[in-house]
Amino acid sequence: MKSINSHSLLKFLLYITLFIILVPVLILILWTFASRWPWPKLLPEVYSFRSIKEVLSPHANAFSTLFSSIFLSLTVAVLSAIVGTMTARALVLYDFVGKRVIDLLSIAPILVPGTVFAMGIHIVFIKMSLSDTLLGVIIVHLIYTLPYSINIMKDLTDSIGKEMELQAYVLGASPLKSFRFITLPLLIPGLMSSISMAYIISFSQYFITLLIGGGNVKTFSVLMVPFIAKGDRTLSSAYGLIFIVSTLLIFVLIDRVFKGLSFKTRKEEI
Amino acid sequence: MNKRIITLFLTTFIVLILIVGCSNKDREMDANASSEAFNANRDFKEILKEAKGETVSFYGWGGDEDRNKWLNKTVAPILKKEYDITLDVVGMDIDDILAKLSGEKQAGLKKGSIDMIWINGENFYSAKENDLLFGPFLEQLPNFEKYIDNEDEEVNSDFGFSIDGYEAPYSKAQLVFINDSSVTKETPKNAKELMKYCKENKGKVTYAAPPDFTGSAFIRTLIYDIVGHEQFLDMKADKKIVKEKIEPALEYLRELNKYLWNEGKTFPATSGEVKNMFGDGELVMTMSYSPYSVATEIEKGVYKDTVRTFLFDKGTVGNTNYIAIAKNSSNKAAAIVAINEIISAKVQTTQFEELKELAVVSYDKLNDEEKKRFDSIKIGQGVLPQDELLSKRLPEMPANIVPIIEEIWIEEVVGK
Numbered sequence: 001m002k003s004i005n006s007h008s009l010l011k012f013l014l015y016i017t018l019f020i021i022l023v024p025v026l027i028l029i030l031w032t033f034a035s036r037w038p039w040p041k042l043l044p045e046v047y048s049f050r051s052i053k054e055v056l057s058p059h060a061n062a063f064s065t066l067f068s069s070i071f072l073s074l075t076v077a078v079l080s081a082i083v084g085t086m087t088a089r090a091l092v093l094y095d096f097v098g099k100r101v102i103d104l105l106s107i108a109p110i111l112v113p114g115t116v117f118a119m120g121i122h123i124v125f126i127k128m129s130l131s132d133t134l135l136g137v138i139i140v141h142l143i144y145t146l147p148y149s150i151n152i153m154k155d156l157t158d159s160i161g162k163e164m165e166l167q168a169y170v171l172g173a174s175p176l177k178s179f180r181f182i183t184l185p186l187l188i189p190g191l192m193s194s195i196s197m198a199y200i201i202s203f204s205q206y207f208i209t210l211l212i213g214g215g216n217v218k219t220f221s222v223l224m225v226p227f228i229a230k231g232d233r234t235l236s237s238a239y240g241l242i243f244i245v246s247t248l249l250i251f252v253l254i255d256r257v258f259k260g261l262s263f264k265t266r267k268e269e270i
Numbered sequence: 271m272n273k274r275i276i277t278l279f280l281t282t283f284i285v286l287i288l289i290v291g292c293s294n295k296d297r298e299m300d301a302n303a304s305s306e307a308f309n310a311n312r313d314f315k316e317i318l319k320e321a322k323g324e325t326v327s328f329y330g331w332g333g334d335e336d337r338n339k340w341l342n343k344t345v346a347p348i349l350k351k352e353y354d355i356t357l358d359v360v361g362m363d364i365d366d367i368l369a370k371l372s373g374e375k376q377a378g379l380k381k382g383s384i385d386m387i388w389i390n391g392e393n394f395y396s397a398k399e400n401d402l403l404f405g406p407f408l409e410q411l412p413n414f415e416k417y418i419d420n421e422d423e424e425v426n427s428d429f430g431f432s433i434d435g436y437e438a439p440y441s442k443a444q445l446v447f448i449n450d451s452s453v454t455k456e457t458p459k460n461a462k463e464l465m466k467y468c469k470e471n472k473g474k475v476t477y478a479a480p481p482d483f484t485g486s487a488f489i490r491t492l493i494y495d496i497v498g499h500e501q502f503l504d505m506k507a508d509k510k511i512v513k514e515k516i517e518p519a520l521e522y523l524r525e526l527n528k529y530l531w532n533e534g535k536t537f538p539a540t541s542g543e544v545k546n547m548f549g550d551g552e553l554v555m556t557m558s559y560s561p562y563s564v565a566t567e568i569e570k571g572v573y574k575d576t577v578r579t580f581l582f583d584k585g586t587v588g589n590t591n592y593i594a595i596a597k598n599s600s601n602k603a604a605a606i607v608a609i610n611e612i613i614s615a616k617v618q619t620t621q622f623e624e625l626k627e628l629a630v631v632s633y634d635k636l637n638d639e640e641k642k643r644f645d646s647i648k649i650g651q652g653v654l655p656q657d658e659l660l661s662k663r664l665p666e667m668p669a670n671i672v673p674i675i676e677e678i679w680i681e682e683v684v685g686k
Contacts, residue, residue, distance in 0.1 A: 035571035038551040046571040054335055059342035119373060126377035211370060214383050215329060215360030226333035226361050231542020234572075235335060 025244065031237035051238035062223065062239070066246060069220040072134070073202040074250070076141040080198035081191050083142070084149025085157075091150075092157045107147045118208050125212055132214035140212045141205055145198035152197065156190035192258045196251055203247060220246075308602040310407040314610075317603045318353065324604035325356040328593075330388025332361015336566065340624045349611060355604045364393045371402045374598055382598040385605040389437060390591040391429040395669040397594065398436055404595040404602060406435025411610040414438065418613060419632035423665060424590040430503060430668030437592035438609045441621060442628035444588030444659055445487045446579045448548070448564055449555040457580035461495040461522060467555070468529035474554040476531035476538060476547070479684070480676040484541035484559050489679060490667060491586045493519040499664050507670040513678050523683045535685050549573065561659050562626030565650025578652040585662035590630060615640045623647045628656065 031037070032051050034044030055062045090096070091103055109117065121140060122131060130136035160183070168178035206221045213219070224239040310317070326349075332338060338359060346357040362370075367387055374382050389397065397403050408414055418425055418439065425439055426432065449457065454471060458464040468475045478485030494502075496519040505511065513520075527534025531553065538544050541558070548556035549572055558564075567573040593612065595605045611617055615636055618629040626649065636644060649655065667675070 036549060036574070038549065048571050050570055057339070059339055060335070119369065122370070122373045123377045126374055126379050131374075131379075132383045207366070210362060210366055211373075214370060215327065215362055216383055218360075222361070223332075226331065226363075227335070229363075229540070229542070230333035231540060231546050232333070232335075233546065 025241075028237045028241050028244075031233050032241055035234055048234075051234045054235060055238050055242070060223075061218070062220075062242070065218050065223050066220050066242065068218070069203065070246060070250060072138065072217075072219060073141070073199050076138055076145060076202040077195045077199040079138070080142055080145040080149040080202075081153075081194045084146060084153045084194055084198075085187065085191065087146070087150045088153035088157045092154055093162050106150045109143045110147050114207065118211050121208075122211050131212055132216045134213075134217055137209055137213045137217045137219075140208055141202040144205060144208070145201045148197045148201065149194045152194045153187070153190050156187060160186050188258055188261065192254060195254055199250060199254070200247060203243075308404070310405075310410050310602070310606060314410070314412055317606055320603035321601070321607040322354045324601045325358055326385045326601045326604035326608050327358045327360055327383060328386040328388070328608070329360045329362050329367050329384050331363060336625050340621065344620050344624060345612065345617060348617065349608055352611070353604075353607050355608055357608060364389060368393060368397055368402065371397070371596055371598070372400060375400075375402060380598055381600040382596055383600070384596040385599040385601050386608065387594045387596060388440065388591065389594050390589060391666070392669045392672055394428050394433075394437060394592065394594065395431045398431075398434075402597055403436050404597045404599060405437075407595060407606055407609075408433070408435035408438050410435075411438065411606065411613065413610045413614045417615055417618070417631040417635050419635065422632070425630075428592060428669070429589065429666045429672065431670075433592075437594040438613055439590050439630035440593045440612065441618075441625075442588060442590050442630055443559045444561045444628065444663055445484070445491055445557060445559055445586040446561045446563075446581060446654070446659075447555060447557050447586075448573075448577060448579055450574060450577045452574065452576040453551075454554050457578075459583045461492050461582075464492075465522070465526060465529075468526060471554045472529050473531055473533070474552070475529070476534075476544060476553060477557065478541040478544050479537035479539060480679055481673075482539065482541050484544075484557055485537070486672065486676055487559060487587050488557055489523070489675065490672070491582065491664070492522065493675070494587065494664055495582055495584050496522055499667075502667045502671060503665065505668070505671060507668065507674060509674050509678070512671060512674050513682075516675065516678070520678070520682050523679070524686045527683065527686065534683075537684065560626070561628060562649060562653045564652040565626055568651050573652070575651055579654050581654065581659070581662045583662070585664040587666055588659075588663040589666045615644075619644055619647070626650065626653075628659070 030044060033047050033049070035048040035050060036046040037044040054060055087102075087106065091099060091106075121143070125131040125136050125140070130139065164182050164186075165175075165178045168182050169175075173181070203219075204221055205219075206225045209217065209219050210222055213222070215222075220239075220243060224236070224243065227235040227239060328341065338361070341357065341359045346359070349355045349357050364387075367384065367389075371382070371384060387397075387403075394403075414420070420426070424442070428437065447457070454467070456463070456467060458467045477488045480486035480489060493516050497516060501515060505515065530537075531547075538547065544553065544556050545558070547553045560566075561579065564573060564577055564579050568575050568577065593609050595602060595609070599605055613630060615631050618631045619640070621627050622629045622644070629644075633641065633644070666672075
């Protein structure tokens with residue numbers, strides 16, 4: 001009886017959550033096609049295709065920017081997961097000088113206020129000729145995404161431990177093989193959330209991208225934010241909708257890739 | 271032990287790379303230092319030749335899709351066709367542009383990516399004071415002589431701060447008031463009538479809190495209406511003096527608070543919010559720095575076609591916005607050629623036609639054909655003719671008084 005009760009409560013909460021997420025998206029869709037929606041009208045008074053025309057017009061470069069932005073953020077996400085996995089492994093499984101300092105420093109970027117950090121890193125990047133370049137933007141996004149990647153991977157690495165790898169060594173597997181067939185499959189759920197998290201953080205960076213990319217590196221957020229700041233609801237909604245849909249598609253893609261990956265590993269194991 | 275040695279080695283290696291990387295760059299910067307000495311004061315043909323085939327970047331606020339469109343679809347093709355210059359329009363807030371430039375200056379970068387900058391007022395003042403701009407170049411532009419009235423106060427000074435040829439006029443803005451004739455019949459003609467209007471429509475009028483450009487200009491217009499505008503032109507930028515002079519206006523603003531939205535306890539942060547609230551019917555009045563915005567908004571269906579523009583009898587503040595060139599710009603020749611073209615009658619006319627922004631060219635200097643073309647432009651619904659706007663246009667206060675007034679407003683008006 002009790003379990004059924006908690007089950008229906010859970011369902012209720014799920015519906016509420018769905019409602020809270022879906023209603024704003026629905027309003028976003030309506031605003032994309034509305035040009036005037038005065039209170040207290042339930043539906044927009046005047047509809048137009050202005051935002052669609054604007055987003056699709058070649059001078060706005062919305063879609064080419066979107067694709068290069070996706071490419072940039074995916075690169076950041078994958079690099080972040082790799083560096084995060086390695087750092088987490090080092091921090092959990094090995095002892096070395098300055099381990100605690102690195103552990104602390106790995107979350108420093110989210111502790112320092114964004115603007116302060118941005119101004120400082122900008123000057124450093126100019127000196128290293130990294131400002132106004134794609135590489136510079138990738139590196140600076142990595143600084144923001146790594147705290148998340150490292151911490152996600154740290155907990156997972158900690159729970160897996162290295163006993164199973166040792167077991168594989170005892171049975172004669174090479175380090176590469178034991179990583180490929182034992183550690184990697186176990187790390188996959190963490191890798192997946194680490195990549196998704198890093199992707200969304202990188203994709204939504206505005207100020208730091210603008211400052212380090214200097215306008216040479218154009219991302220979707222850099223294109224979108226001025227319209228939101230101006231308060232143009234129609235255009236903001238259109239851009240916001242593309243932002244959400246493209247991110248959802250990327251998440252599905254990441255999910256598919258990893259599901260395929262873990263399945264393949266299992267098959268090879270047999 | 272082995273691992274420690276490897277770690278140590280790696281760390282030293284990385285540090286070394288960083289140091290070497292930096293010093294290499296420093297040398298490169300010194301080598302480029304000579305290219306900074308660009309000479310604008312020579313034959314324009316020579317500059318044209320140097321500009322050919324270059325790409326010039328134009329940094330400015332990116333939130334106006336009509337302006338983006340105009341720059342990309344009208345201005346860029348003209349520059350490409352006539353001078354083989356590629357225009358790269360980059361959307362960036364002026365605060366970020368200045369932050370980027372001062373960062374580059376601090377790091378000693380001689381060849382930056384910013385060429386042209388859309389700028390005016392306080393930002394021009396601080397950019398010029400901090401030596402971030404290139405100039406003078408204005409008087410070297412052939413179209414300056416040909417089309418611009420150099421007697422015009424706004425061509426010589428920007429918010430009371432002498433331009434000295436460091437920026438060229440781009441377009442003219444003026445504060446206008448907007449309301450809907452189907453909602454409220456009256457259009458307040460002065461501060462007194464505005465007070466009455468707010469009393470009648472209690473809680474349905476507000477303005478954006480400064481430092482929002484439009485909200486700040488609205489406060490200055492009210493101050494002008496109450497205490498006059500002449501005294502500010504040469505007023506010392508001293509908080510005590512300014513406060514004393516504007517005291518009657520502060521008194522008025524505090525009184526006005528009672529009848530404003532949320533009783534003046536809070537104000538919207540941006541003029542965009544005020545505009546949206548007006549569009550939603552939450553407010554009966556809004557204001558804009560683009561005198562023809564009503565026409566474009568009616569066209570887009572954002573405003574009803576009963577919405578119209580009005581001014582105070584004594585006038586409203588107007589200012590010009592300008593284009594400057596960054597001191598560390600790597601394409602100064604192309605920037606000069608592009609700016610020269612933008613202040614031509616041809617481009618200014620398309621700006622008036624497509625963006626409904628006031629042109630900076632002097633009407634008297636246009637030839638008959640150009641005049642005819644200019645007169646043929648339909649200004650659209652709900653707006654005022656250009657001569658009425660210009661006859662009720664008041665000069666901006668000196669750039670260094672504006673932030674003082676904004677500060678006093680926060681201390682003395684909001685929530686009082």
